[in-house]
Structures are given as structure tokens and as C-alpha cells.
Amino acid sequence: MSGTVLGTIIIVVIGIICGVILTVASKVMAVKTDERIPKVRACLPGANCGACGFAGCDGYAKALVEDGVPANLCVPGGANVASQVSEILGVECGETVVSAAVLHCRGDIQATKAKMDYRGIESCKAAKLLFGGTGLCTFGCLGYGDCEKACSFGGVKVVDGLARIDMSLCTGCGSCAAACPNKLITVTPENVKVAVLCSNTEKGADTRKKCTNGCIGCKKCERECPAEAITVENNLAKIDYSKCTGCGHCAEVCVVKCIKPLDISAKKC
Amino acid sequence: MATFKGFIIIIMSAVLVNNYVLQKFLGICPFLGVSKKLDQATGMSIAVIFVMILATAVTWPIQHYLLDAYSMGYMQTIVFILVIATLVQFVEIVLKKYIPGLYESLGVYLPLITTNCAVLGVTILNIDSSYTFWQSIMNAFGSGLGFFLAMVLFAGVRSRLESANPPEAFKGLPITLVSAAIVSVSFFGFAGLVENLFA
Numbered sequence: 001m002s003g004t005v006l007g008t009i010i011i012v013v014i015g016i017i018c019g020v021i022l023t024v025a026s027k028v029m030a031v032k033t034d035e036r037i038p039k040v041r042a043c044l045p046g047a048n049c050g051a052c053g054f055a056g057c058d059g060y061a062k063a064l065v066e067d068g069v070p071a072n073l074c075v076p077g078g079a080n081v082a083s084q085v086s087e088i089l090g091v092e093c094g095e096t097v098v099s100a101a102v103l104h105c106r107g108d109i110q111a112t113k114a115k116m117d118y119r120g121i122e123s124c125k126a127a128k129l130l131f132g133g134t135g136l137c138t139f140g141c142l143g144y145g146d147c148e149k150a151c152s153f154g155g156v157k158v159v160d161g162l163a164r165i166d167m168s169l170c171t172g173c174g175s176c177a178a179a180c181p182n183k184l185i186t187v188t189p190e191n192v193k194v195a196v197l198c199s200n201t202e203k204g205a206d207t208r209k210k211c212t213n214g215c216i217g218c219k220k221c222e223r224e225c226p227a228e229a230i231t232v233e234n235n236l237a238k239i240d241y242s243k244c245t246g247c248g249h250c251a252e253v254c255v256v257k258c259i260k261p262l263d264i265s266a267k268k269c
Numbered sequence: 270m271a272t273f274k275g276f277i278i279i280i281m282s283a284v285l286v287n288n289y290v291l292q293k294f295l296g297i298c299p300f301l302g303v304s305k306k307l308d309q310a311t312g313m314s315i316a317v318i319f320v321m322i323l324a325t326a327v328t329w330p331i332q333h334y335l336l337d338a339y340s341m342g343y344m345q346t347i348v349f350i351l352v353i354a355t356l357v358q359f360v361e362i363v364l365k366k367y368i369p370g371l372y373e374s375l376g377v378y379l380p381l382i383t384t385n386c387a388v389l390g391v392t393i394l395n396i397d398s399s400y401t402f403w404q405s406i407m408n409a410f411g412s413g414l415g416f417f418l419a420m421v422l423f424a425g426v427r428s429r430l431e432s433a434n435p436p437e438a439f440k441g442l443p444i445t446l447v448s449a450a451i452v453s454v455s456f457f458g459f460a461g462l463v464e465n466l467f468a
Contacts, residue, residue, distance in 0.1 A: 007344050010335070014348060018355035025359055029366035121432045 036065045036088055043084040044074060047152040051075040051173035064089065072096045075187075076153070076171030099172040099189040100264045101156075101165050103147075104199045105182075106257075107140035108162035112211035128181040135161075136210040139200040141184055147176035167264070190264040193246030194239065198258040201234040215258045221250040276407045278463055279400075283411030285459040289387045290419040292456060296387030300419060301445060303378070310424040311417075316378040318413030321391050323360065324353045325409035328392040329402050349392050357383045387416060423452055 041061035048056035052073035054063050063069045064085060071086040072079075079096040086092065118134040120126055124146040132138035143161035150156075155169035156176050165176075165185075177185040184199055196215060200207045204216030217235035229243035230250060237259065239250075251259045289295045296317070303313040328349050336344055361379050364372040382388055391412045395405040426448050435444045 003341070006339060007341055010339070010341060010344065011347060011351070014351060018351060022355060022358055022362075025362045029362050031365050031369075122434065123432075126432075 034065050037061050039088050040064050040085055043077070043081055043088070045076045045081065045171070047076055047171075047173070049076060049152050049171075049173035049175050051175070075099070075173045078171075097189045098264065099187050100167055100170040101172060101174065101176050101185050102188045102192075102195050102197075102262060102264075103141065103163050103165055103185050104195065104197055105139075105141040105162065105184050106197045106213035106260075107135065107137055107211045108160040108213075110160065111213040112136050112140060124179075125181045133182070137200055137207075137214065139182060139184075139202075140198075140211065140214075142182065146179040146181070147185060150175040150179035188262065188264060191246075192241055192244075192262060192264065194244065194248055194251050194259055194261050196237045196239060196258060197260050198236065198256075201236050203235055207235070213256055213258055216256060218255055220253055220255060221259060224253045225250055272403075274467055275404065278466060279404055279407045280411035280414070281466060282463045283408050284415040284418060285456070286461075286463050288415040288419055288456055289390060289412050290416055291453040293390065295390040296385055296416060299378075299381060299385065299387075300416075300423065301442075301449070303381075304420055304423045304427055307421065307424045307428070310420040312374055313378045313381070314413070314417035314420045317382055317385070317387065317416050318410065320353075320357055320360075320379070320382050320385075321388055321409040321413040321416075322406060323356055324349075324388050324392050325395055325405050327352055327356055329395065329405050332396050345393060345396065346389075349389060353388060353392070354383045387412070419452070423449065426452060 038061075041057060044057040044061060046057050050056065052060045052075070054060040054073075060069075060074065064071065068089075068091070071089065071091060072082040074081045074085075078098060082096050113136050114134050115136050116131075116134055118127060118130070120130065122144050124142040124144045127134045127142050127144055133140075133142050135142065141162050143158050143163070145156075145158040145163065147163050148156045148158055152173075152175065153169050153171055155166045155171070157164050157166065163176075163185075172187050174185075174187045177183075177187055182199065188195065198207075198211075198213065198215035200211065200214045202210075204218065207214040207216050215236050217232050217237070219232045221230045221237050222232050226247060226249060227243050227245045229240045229245075231238055231240070237250075239259075248261045251257075251261050283289075287293060290297065290300045299313055299317070304310045331348060331352060332345065336342055336348065357379055361372070364379075391409050395408055398408070400408055427445065430444060430448060433444075439447070
């Protein structure tokens with residue numbers, strides 16, 4: 001028998017044996033997976049942001065099908081995903097609240113200054129370890145973009161030393177809030193109409209020296225608010241959202257314009 | 270005792286002197302692709318050790334009792350690829366069924382190394398070096414360990430690269446390749462180690 005024929009026979013026989021082994025193995029040792037898991041997974045946005053409390057979208061899909069966790073936990077997906085998922089699983093779809101990230105700082109490079117020429121690691125967490133941050137205000141945005149890196153949707157950009165949240169891209173998952181070492185970002189529901197965009201609790205004169213956009217605790221908003229929803233605590237205005245009517249009067253009268261109206265319902269959902 | 274010494278020499282040589290990634294430049298794709306995080310690098314390396322030993326255990330008899338018997342040495346590459354690919358698929362199915370925990374941790378990496386050049390390289394070089402069966406197994410184990418060492422070392426280097434600030438033109442893959450070259454050069458320091466191991 002010539003070498004070519006023998007070679008062909010050997011490879012064909014080995015190929016057939018391998019094929020048979022694999023086919024038999026895949027039939028005999030097949031693992032049954034619930035067919036609804038990939039279906040549910042397909043509805044989820046796939047950003048793996050972790051806002052639902054599970055390890056990524058795969059983990060949430062598995063928990064939805066196997067453990068029957070509520071269908072409205074996906075923050076980026078919102079009501080749309082919740083209704084699709086509950087349709088597949090045949091369960092009640094709970095209420096979903098539209099929310100978005102809000103940065104409580106307005107200290108860009110026009111308003112505040114750096115106190116050092118920082119040449120270290122380009123990260124807010126690293127910069128924060130050095131005398132509480134590289135800017136004059138130790139409470140404010142560090143501007144090295146930890147939030148920008150954390151965002152899976154490209155919704156945060158650092159411009160002029162201040163993180164800017166694009167409401168049309170923000171899904172409200174809260175990844176950026178977890179990444180900020182100064183805890184400046186809060187995930188805010190849509191019924192909140194105004195917010196204090198400053199986090200500095202120093203005395204007014206000190207704040208003023210560091211940042212022209214900082215809350216100086218002048219209490220003008222506290223006096224003027226028709227619903228008496230604002231109190232100044234620790235030299236920083238605080239809005240009680242259970243009383244706030246969203247009239248926006250505080251934003252008009254604020255001397256340093258650190259109270260701003262929000263329009264979270266305009267965001268994409 | 271002599272065989273035991275031989276095994277030690279084979280393992281040390283495969284790990285340090287003839288490291289598959291850093292000296293033979295085999296298996297570069299997982300070396301660059303999966304070395305970003307230490308836990309992924311570890312998972313990948315353990316999968317590689319596992320597959321290298323299994324592949325050697327299967328291909329050595331095939332070479333000696335089938336191909337050599339019919340003087341079909343030239344069929345080596347194609348037969349080895351076929352057998353290793355099947356083996357890895359089979360192992361994956363078995364793990365999925367009986368050891369789901371191990372499947373979860375190795376599962377992602379197993380298909381990646383079905384016909385990885387380092388795995389194929391180990392099996393073919395075992396034959397070329399005319400090792401006995403147990404010597405081949407030792408060499409496969411040592412090569413896997415060498416891969417593990419290279420991956421873990423390089424994962425450390427890369428985590429330092431993350432926080433470094435190289436010039437714009439070097440960012441990303443270029444600086445990774447430069448640092449891989451430096452790590453590789455450092456392994457030349459082990460040349461000559463094995464010759465004097467039991468001297």
C-alpha cells in the first residue's frame with residue numbers, strides 16, 4: 001500500500017474516531033441549561049455595570065431565571081428592559097424609577113486653581129492621597145477622570161478639569177459614583193428638580209478663596225425658599241426633597257449660582 | 270536516582286532555560302492577550318499546564334505506536350492538531366458535566382488553547398528530543414510551569430505599566446512588547462544553570 005493511501009486512511013480513521021467520541025460525549029454528558037437564560041440575557045444591555053447587585057449581566061440573567069429576583073433591578077435598561085424580561089418570565093413588572101448621575105461640584109479651572117504641579121499617576125484616587133487632592137478645594141472634583149474610566153456608556157467626560165455628565169448617555173447605573181474618591185456623584189431620581197452643586201463644608205470665606213462657584217453658606221436660599229425645604233448645615237445648603245416643590249426659586253436667588261435646576265426626565269431611557 | 274536527576278534537569282530546563290514563551294517565543298498570543306490581570310493570567314496558565322500534560326500523554330503513544338510503526342512521521346503535525354483539538358473539547362464537556370466549578374474557572378481559557386502553538390510545540394519537541402514517555406510528561410509539566418512563571422511575572426510588569434506614563438507613541442501594545450523583550454532578556458541570565466545543577 002502506498003504511503004499516500006495509508007496516510008489518508010489513518011487521518012480519516014482518527015478523524016472519525018474523534019468525531020464519534022465528541023458526539024457521544026456531548027449527548028451523554030449534556031448539561032441542561034434553562035433556555036430562558038440566554039433569552040433574558042439578550043434583553044439586558046450587556047454593559048456589566050453591576051447596578052443590579054449581581055456580577056454582570058450574565059449573573060443577573062441567571063438570578064432572574066433561577067432565583068426569581070425582581071425584574072426591575074436593571075438601572076441602565078429601565079422600564080423597557082424590565083417589561084421585556086417580565087414578559088419572558090411571566091412575572092409582574094415592578095415600578096422603575098428613571099435616575100441619572102449628578103456631580104455635586106462646579107469647580108472647573110475657571111472657578112478654582114491647582115495648589116501643586118502634579119506629575120503623578122493620572123488617577124483621582126492617587127491624586128487624592130497627596131494632601132487630599134491637587135486642587136485648592138479638597139472636597140471638589142479632582143478632574144483626573146476616574147469616573148470617565150468607570151463609565152461603560154461614554155457618558156462622562158472631563159472638560160476643563162471638571163467631570164461633565166452627558167444626560168443623553170447617562171443610564172443611572174452609578175459606576176461613576178462608586179469610582180469618585182470624593183463621593184461627589186449621586187444617582188438622583190427624576191423627581192428631584194434642583195440640586196446643590198457643591199460639596200465644600202468649610203466656612204464661607206475659606207470656600208470663597210478656593211473656588212468662585214462654591215457654596216458660601218449665606219443662607220439666602222434658606223430664607224427665600226417658599227416651601228422651607230432648604231437648610232444650611234456645615235456651611236453647605238441641603239435640600240429636603242420631601243418638601244421641595246421644584247419651583248426653582250433657590251436656583252434664581254443663589255449668589256454663587258451653585259444651586260442648579262436639573263432635568264433628569266430628559267435623559268435617554 | 271539517575272532518572273530522578275534527569276527529571277529535575279528536564280523540569281528546570283523547561284521552566285528557566287528553555288522557557289517556551291520567553292526563550293522559544295511560542296504561545297505569545299495568550300502571553301500578550303491574557304496577562305493584563307493576575308487572576309486571568311493564573312487561570313490561563315493552569316489551563317495550559319493541564320492541557321500540555323494531557324496532550325503529551327495522548328500524542329506520545331500515537332507517535333510511537335502508530336506513526337512510527339507505519340513510518341508516517343510526516344503526518345505528525347496534522348494528526349497532533351486533530352487529536353489535541355478533540356481532547357480539549359472532550360475535557361471541556363467532561364468538566365462542564367462533572368466539575369462545574371473547575372469549568373467556570375478554566376472554561377473560558379480551554380477553547381483558547383486548543384491548538385495553541387506552545388501546546389503543539391511541547392508535543393512535537395518532546396518527540397524531536399527523543400524523550401521517553403515519562404520524560405515527555407515531565408517536560409510538558411515543566412513547560413507549563415514555565416508558561417505560568419512567564420505569565421505571572423509579566424502580569425506584574427503590566428500592572429506597573431498601567432500606572433506608568435510612557436510617551437504617546439509607546440502607549441498600549443508597543444510598550445508591552447518592549448517590556449516583554451526586557452523580561453525575555455532577563456531570562457538569559459539562567460543560561461548554563463542546568464549544566465551545573467548536579468555538578
